[in-house]
Amino acid sequence: xxxxxxxxLGTMRFDLxxxxxxxxxxxxxxxxxxxxxxxxxxxxxxKQVNGTGIEFSEExxxxxxxxxxxxLQGDFRKEVCDYPEGRFDVVVLSQTLQQIRDPxxxxxxxxxxxxxxxxxxxxxxHWSARLQILCTGMAPITDQLPYEWYNTPNIRVxxxxxxxxxxxxxxxxxxxxxxxxxxxxDYKGNIVKYxxxxxxxxxxxxxxxxx
Amino acid sequence: xxxxxxxxxxxxxxxxxxxxxxxxxDEMVLDCGSRLGPITLAYETLxxxxxxxxxxxxxxxxxxxxxxxxxxxxxxxxxxxxxDNMVGPGKPxxxxxxFVICSNILGGCAGSTGPSSINPETGKPYGLAFPMxxxxxxxxxxxxxxxxxxxxxxxxxxxxxxxGMQVLRWCADYPEMxxxxxxxxxxxxxxxxxxxxxxxxxxAIMADPDWNNGxxxxxxxxxxxxxxxxxxxxxxxxxxxxxxxxxxxxxxxxALSFDFTGDFQVESYLxxxxxxxxxxxxxxxxxxxxxAADYFDLERGGHNLLINEALAEVSFLVISFTSDWxxxxxxxxxxxxxxxxxxxxxxxCEIEAQCGHDAFLIPNKRLDGLISGFLDRVYHEHCL
Numbered sequence: 001x002x003x004x005x006x007x008x009l010g011t012m013r014f015d016l017x018x019x020x021x022x023x024x025x026x027x028x029x030x031x032x033x034x035x036x037x038x039x040x041x042x043x044x045x046x047k048q049v050n051g052t053g054i055e056f057s058e059e060x061x062x063x064x065x066x067x068x069x070x071x072l073q074g075d076f077r078k079e080v081c082d083y084p085e086g087r088f089d090v091v092v093l094s095q096t097l098q099q100i101r102d103p104x105x106x107x108x109x110x111x112x113x114x115x116x117x118x119x120x121x122x123x124x125x126h127w128s129a130r131l132q133i134l135c136t137g138m139a140p141i142t143d144q145l146p147y148e149w150y151n152t153p154n155i156r157v158x159x160x161x162x163x164x165x166x167x168x169x170x171x172x173x174x175x176x177x178x179x180x181x182x183x184x185x186d187y188k189g190n191i192v193k194y195x196x197x198x199x200x201x202x203x204x205x206x207x208x209x210x211x
Numbered sequence: 212x213x214x215x216x217x218x219x220x221x222x223x224x225x226x227x228x229x230x231x232x233x234x235x236x237d238e239m240v241l242d243c244g245s246r247l248g249p250i251t252l253a254y255e256t257l258x259x260x261x262x263x264x265x266x267x268x269x270x271x272x273x274x275x276x277x278x279x280x281x282x283x284x285x286x287x288x289x290x291x292x293x294x295d296n297m298v299g300p301g302k303p304x305x306x307x308x309x310f311v312i313c314s315n316i317l318g319g320c321a322g323s324t325g326p327s328s329i330n331p332e333t334g335k336p337y338g339l340a341f342p343m344x345x346x347x348x349x350x351x352x353x354x355x356x357x358x359x360x361x362x363x364x365x366x367x368x369x370x371x372x373x374x375g376m377q378v379l380r381w382c383a384d385y386p387e388m389x390x391x392x393x394x395x396x397x398x399x400x401x402x403x404x405x406x407x408x409x410x411x412x413x414x415a416i417m418a419d420p421d422w423n424n425g426x427x428x429x430x431x432x433x434x435x436x437x438x439x440x441x442x443x444x445x446x447x448x449x450x451x452x453x454x455x456x457x458x459x460x461x462x463x464x465x466a467l468s469f470d471f472t473g474d475f476q477v478e479s480y481l482x483x484x485x486x487x488x489x490x491x492x493x494x495x496x497x498x499x500x501x502x503a504a505d506y507f508d509l510e511r512g513g514h515n516l517l518i519n520e521a522l523a524e525v526s527f528l529v530i531s532f533t534s535d536w537x538x539x540x541x542x543x544x545x546x547x548x549x550x551x552x553x554x555x556x557x558x559x560c561e562i563e564a565q566c567g568h569d570a571f572l573i574p575n576k577r578l579d580g581l582i583s584g585f586l587d588r589v590y591h592e593h594c595l
Contacts, residue, residue, distance in 0.1 A: 072547065082548045082551040
């Protein structure tokens, strides 16, 4: 469920609330898969951010432009390739990484057009998923991963631990990271400090290229 | 006191005005090297220019359009302007807030200097002696008009098709005068297919004996050739799907005629469009304008003129339509791709529409919302 025409922090998805708090006022932001533009609208109103969104759905793109946001309709995997180096201060990729065919190449492209990249993704190693596999022997279905194996858009199975290993191999620096546990359809949540890979429903990280 | 109802029912009256410049010896130097003068542009305005002169929107018409973009020319006038659903008080391009200008293009035949105008050297219509004007020349002439109106920066430029080419040419040539731009259903350069259809239309005119090498102004002119040219145009403005929906194989008479008078509804539609066109359009103007559209190329010599640092501060809304095969979406995406390289603020939407290239002129709620939302933002960011 997405919210329309609101831009108050508490009514945004919890991972977006965390991401919004990390973005500096006046930053140039690119939001990939921006949906109805809730994050961009919030950042524009409260942080005077110069934002651009990329979204696939014509309906959502139109809604964003009608509310005065800058949004491009298209497949962001292709759209990100036109921008010059360092065009954005921050590129946001929220809850989409698990649906990308070439996550490694994408991350490299994003770190080229953005000085920093914020990624949020569902943690497939959350205890509820582990427990389901162990007890039922079937692919887990949770609030964050509500699909059957045959209709899921999530083609990449990532945990927080996996992603950190991936960053080490890639040579990408983590500027900030947080693990969150969400409830109320992801609109509320709290920060997880201990046993994160077991207890967190999402990981959020801010990345930058090694100097 | 007039009631609200009376105000709403009262037709919006507009006046066609004329601006003449480039008098000898200061003729305008054209792209092709020739000099042209004096030049008259017919134009209409709606709304009020604000005290800071920051709320001006220039609308650029497509190939067969004119300056009469919206409203009525006189009491009892039954035909409103060509974009009356889009422009007017309370409409998406809201003339209660914006000052809207629309001028007939140079080379046209609706009041501006074109091949049917009198050549001051001979005292007769130019005909083929009219110089080959380009989209760049049309825009150059419009710049004179805008300066004449005391405007140094345009809040927005809006146009579809050949009008969209003018929008892009404005951005390429006078970026410092542009705050925002909305190119609709357009391209940076004609495809071979678009040139091909234009050439067939031109040949239809030139093959008509009444064309007489463009020297026909003392007679009826090449009415048949012009009608055929228009029929070809209309085919390119529709789509397979739109034609299937609109006409299918339906007949416009009760049975097949077994002759060549035309049996199908699509035939009678095209005949009607052709006949209607010859009463309002000049055949030579069609030749010149289609040629200008074919010559238009912002990527000549391998450098795209939309890639320009001076455009970094300009906001764009690029729009295409799914069934437009004359200026397909990939051409709009090319515009977007070039502008992104500047760091320009670019929005893009491909509207799902089945009516082909014509879609940009047909009332469409999605298009209304996009244009009004974009203009509202530009107005609040730059004009208050």
